[in-house]
Amino acid sequence: MAEQKFDEIDSGAAGVKSAELGKEMRTSFLEYSMSVIMSRALPDVRDGLKPVHRRILYAMYDSGITPNRPHSKSARTVGDVIGKYHPHGDFAVYDTMVRLAQDFSMRVPLVDGHGNFGSIDGDSAAAMRYTEARLAKPAMELLRDLEKETVDWRPNYDESLQEPEVLPARFPNLLVNGSNGIAVGMATNIPPHNLGETIDATCLMLDNPDVTTEELMKVLPGPDFPTGGIVMGRKGIIDAYETGRGSLTIRAKHKIVEGKNGKSSIVITEIPYQVNRTNLMQKLGELIREKKLPEISNVHDGADRNSPVDIIIELKQNAIPQVVLNKLYKHTQLQVGWGVNMLALVDGVPHTLSLKEMLFHYIKHQEDVIIRRTRYDLRKAEERAHILEGLLVALDNIDEVIAIIRGSQTDKEASAKLIERFNLSEAQTAAILEMRLRRLTGLERHKLEDELKELREKIAYYKQILSDEVLMRQVIKEELQEIKNKFNTPRRTLLSAAAKDLDMEDLIAEEDMVVTVTKAGYVKRLPVATYRQQKRGGKGMQGVNLKDNDFVEHLFVASTHSYMLFFSTAGKVYRLKVYELPEASRHARGTAIVNLLPLAKGETISAIIATKDFPEDEFLMFGTEQGMVKKTSMSLYDRTRRDGLIAINLKEGDSLIAVRRVKRGEKVMMVSSAGKAIMWDEAEARAMGRDTMGVRGMTVPGDVKVLGMEIAKPDTELFVITEKGYGKRTPVSEYPEHHRGGQGVFTITMTEKKGLLTAMKVVREADELMIISEEGVVIRTPVEDVSQLGRSTQGVRVMNVAEEDKVTAVAIATDSTKEKSSEDSEDAETDFEQLESGDVFVDEDADGEDVDEDFESSEADQ
Template identity: 40%
Template sequence: MSDNKIEELTLEQLMGERFGRYSKSIIQERALPDIRDGLKPVQRRILFAMNKDGNTYDKGFRKSAKSVGNVMGNFHPHGDSSIYEALVRLSQDWKLLEPLIEMHGNNGSMDGDPPAAMRYTEARLSKIAGLMLRDINKDTVEMTLNFDDTEKEPTVLPARIPNLFVNGATGISAGYATEIPPHNLRELIKALIFLMQHPDASLDDLMQYVPGPDFPTGGIIQGTDGIRKAYETGRGRVILRAKTTIDELRGGRRQITVTEIPYEVNKAQLVKRINDLRLNKKVEGIAEARDETDRSGLRLAIELKRNADAKGILNYLLKNTDLQINYNFNMVAIDDQRPMRIGLKHYLESYLAFQQEIITRRTRFDLNKAKTRLHIVEGLIKALSILDQVIKTIRSSKNRKDATNNLVAEYQFTQPQAEAIVALQLYRLTNTDVTDLQDEQKRLNDAIAEYEKILNDKNELNRVLVRELKTIDKAFGSDRRTQIEKHVQKLTVDTKVTVPDEEVVVLVSHAGYIKRSSLRSFNASSLDDNGLREDDYPLLIQSASTLSHLFMFTNLGHVIYRPIHELADTKWKETGEHISQSIGLADNEQIISALILDHLDVPGTVIISTSDGQVKQTTISDLNPGTRYKSRASVFMKLKNDQAQVLNVQYYEPKDENTSLTAISKQGYGLRFDVAEVPVQGTRTAGVRAINLKDDDELTNLVLTNDQDNLAIITQRGAFKEMAASELELGRRARRGVLVLHKLKKNPHEVVDFIAYSPEFHGALEVITNRPEFQDILVDDHHLGTIKSNGTFVIDTDTQGVPVTLRKKITAVDDKETDPNESTEDTPQHGSKRETLDIN
């Protein structure tokens, strides 16, 4: 090999050049349709080869394998499977609005079943496919040599129907993809005729005739704005949903019946998905989903249980299955040898220009043929008028060629005329034949005049095109199958549809563990056998519906929301899920209070207090969760400084006019004031001053109190004291208050925590120390002290630790029917900062 044949290229150059050629090949010659006939090369070759073999609608079916073999051997040097797949798709009436192939045998199904092998099926061109190939023998399209230069094939078919939009297209190539939906033939023809008559028509004008796609599987399109955007830019998105009805069955039961499904959705997988949702209990109320499709048409039956929410279940299925899909337009086609994104008007204009070219070329072909024939007819008529001389000349000639030359020389016939005369058969030399020739001459002259008129007058050409389009519409036009709705319906799914309404027991622990357990599991275990560590304890144990809502409040002003049904479903003896598995908390952050609500639209507020003496009310609606509630906490209280912490969060609904708020500071100053003095504010506010604290003092708690309630107080030295709440006169907020402890000069008592309880409460309170140790205190063992007393010692701080919390002892699950403004012996006090809060 000589050196001049070796070319040095970098890898980048080589790969770029090779991949560029490959990309151009698959873009132009494989994956994208031509804007003129709407066909990819393999489809065009299938139709051309079958037409060339006479495998048309008016003849019998032939084995698909024969058609595939002809295409592969003559025009498409690729695998037979790809050719057969293309042929099968052209026959599937659930993918093409106007199938171009008729097939006998199994050609697949909407369930995704594969077609039978090509040796078993038979195929032929459909009647409408004849329009795709009509006039192809009249030099209407360019022909090119096939891959081995043995045959000629068309670069495009005449396509007398706007096939690109009628049957749509889908494909993926290098750097380009296309998704063109099917459209109604009748609507497209009307739009073409209107555009021909009004070349300056706007997109809105054309959309009066073509309002949107028309899928062979019907369905409902929602979102005309998306259609308009797609028709304007070539890209857009619409919602495509199934056509459904809710039917009444016997016994008061109902059924969702599906009669049309979205385009290209696998029916079998759709039914399986619905049944999977039912079996996995993702949706409540479905008894059975089955496919009742038969020869009369598609039908899916989704039978519901008695009293099921049919509308809610339908919305859930639309949202979570392929009963509703997003359809994305991406209308890319090969236009003038390059891929282009096209809109509706662009396509219609391109198709009209192509059809005008087809008619022009066809007319020119017919004109030349008519002129050629007229020339021959005129020669025959002249020959018959001098028949004796012509016969004499021919008889005196040596041979056929000599006779032809003699006729040209003696009578001024042209060479073609002379050849026609020599080839004339004797029986044609009758008077009848002369008359026929004269009639034919007249017809040819009329046809030539008509052809020349079409070629010279664009309006006449358009009249021909309009006439032919109307004929096609009359023969093949059909009514729209897909319904179009202007607006996209917003789907809202009630939780009751997806979650069974079950009674469970919810636990939230001080260390941040949360869980729900079935009543069966709870009742089979003891209350204390809850799976928590020894140094952990429950903040809330409460029965609730799985449809209820849990709010957890932290000491740094964050609220964490969880629907009860999303909590980890564990046995009562198991620990449950730690909040840090989904939401990160600060090192010094902990849950201090939990609240369960049956509904998010309750009228009450939460009263929030902080250690620096601030208080505010916030409506429940302000706490409603956002879309990212699973991974992040929301702010419910803005803290004024880094040292401040949230102490207590209490649900409040004004049912008792005697309800007030009691605040006690660390140094023993107590203040009671009306709830109405606390304004209702948003979540990102710091509230107002509840109590006027000294610089070195802080608030220990703030609780809702009735006039007849008692207060229980615990100090850092382990002293416990009970007193009547009425000892604190009702005053105004933001005051210093009065002392509720006797001041000692040496080692004075400091309030750690306090709660309010009803005089009818005769149960136990629980003191929790910093170790932690748990000490029970029976309220009946202590008498009410005066406002200045320091109580009695109940905790040995040296051996048990320093008290940090005082609360009602949880001795039974809190029933969700308990009124939050009434305290009972077995339920935690509503005002405690670490207890169950309930609204019912």
């Protein structure tokens, strides 16, 4: 029944129109889209204003609420705007008006607000009935010459009034104050700029229309945000200026205040544009509560009348401010990305504009304004000159004029007689009839003549402007410079040439870390202050709590930002950064290295090199258990793969035992478990590729293996130690230099009591030895405390080793407090057996003093 009634409806009935739904939707949406684009969201390229901004400024101008008048209630202006020109919500209009008055939103505020107009903290403005406003002085430059027919006008929404389609805009407001808005299917985001710099760029283009973007950037280097900050890098600016699209990175400005007891504070003095300060402080509090910023002890508001932005971030003792800043940049809005999209209306059509195109359209608008203003001024001057000429004719014949007037019955009759007698126009006769008697004096006549002379000069000047494009452009330049002199302010935003994309390394403090790797394959890093120095013969302290049959095999010191090259017994190399290694306490075993590196079954780490770069003129020397060696340029290892790279090809049954950095002219020393040592020049091994086997470095019998390979530098000594802790040092100069491939000479006399030779090291007297046992006990003793003996002696007790324990590895800690030559410093290596840090392995209490008690029996070890 319902369907029947619906079918009976006459589609032609009054008020009912038949239409296809899809077509109607498309038409309606297109109309809505164009309305939003044209009338709400996008600025005009000529004056940089959206319709609501333009209507607010014009309504205040039309009502006389100018800078030389008292402030007027904001509600009055809002009422005028929505009643006369903008039939939308009053709160929307008021919010727009508020923004025009905010010095943290507008680079050059256009409204002078009186009262609470909001804050950078995100506080909203007071209600419009409480606040007052008037036009700011710079806004008058946008409206200047409006009454001189410089722009087109159109009816308002009810056609009862006229409103300007665009303002004369005597400075490039679109660039100066920027704009942002979201239309339908498009958006604009134009950053603000410095007024003086923008005017200079405009003048530069007036002088040379073919100026390049690079030349423009010499006077307009980049955006200038009202809240200051730092723009990182030039690439985003160049992209935006050349294409209309770019991505900026904006950072807050800060200063670091040094406090007492090693504590510092970071004071944030400026924050990025459009960042809410209150939300920023709340985010900081959340990060501190969530332990994501453990270096920060407190954050509080330091804002006052003189410093309205200051946020004071107090750091804990010994926290590194730059690392904390990098974390803040990473996790908070102290660094933000700002996408530039310079979209504006050109002749009512949206266009993405480059800097040159934006200035071109502005200059074109100014030329049109000057031409129309000059035509208006010319017409007014000619009209006034015409009147003055008639008045002067009347004064020259005043008696006859008076007689004609007195003899006429009406004004019309007098006008006709004057026109007929003196050949005047109706306008001139009307002026004569209205002339006062005071004009008959000689002084008044002189004034009229001077005024006419001045007008004739102006008329000639106006005609010259209209006929001379160069002069017209000069007029534009002069007026722009006048505005610059009146309203220019210093640049607030700094421009940094270095683009800084934060990566993980920026969040890590650069400091020396101790890295340990156990025989079972557990790795960890911990600060160098964990261990302290002891005298020779000391018992050491427990460094690692280990599983049964596990012991520390590799120990070294390296910066957190260094690369770690892990060389495996299988001849492969893996690469990590030190900060990627897990950090743990002194007693923790660490993390299984198989969780960090894709090691094959049975593959273990045999050597580790720490380096920050990979120079082509430095080499890695490889040594294997069967005496093979290979020299390869470090530059060939400046790459990485998930499953590792081949570092050296090995014979079946052989394994890699040592990797050392070597320079030209250095000597290589190898020691075997049979107690023999051989020294040869590195040039004996020619440089080879990465995927090669190498050559014979030392010949060893089948039951003997090579213990280690070191670089023997001048004035160094060879230190060797047995399983039971007996060792000695012998000058390298006592060892004869051989060709590579020999068996070597004896370096120690071994006995059953002292055990087998277990480790070797090339040392200096200023060095200190780190000796590690299977049980994980670590002792540090100066090299000078170890007896210097000849090659064929037995050695002295260096470490008191427990009955079931034995020495497994030796490392060197170079004490930077002792004097070293610059050459020595340059030659120092940082691999798993060569430590390069001063005063390492020192425990400190809260006051920074050395702890004297023995840690092995302390409660902390329980």
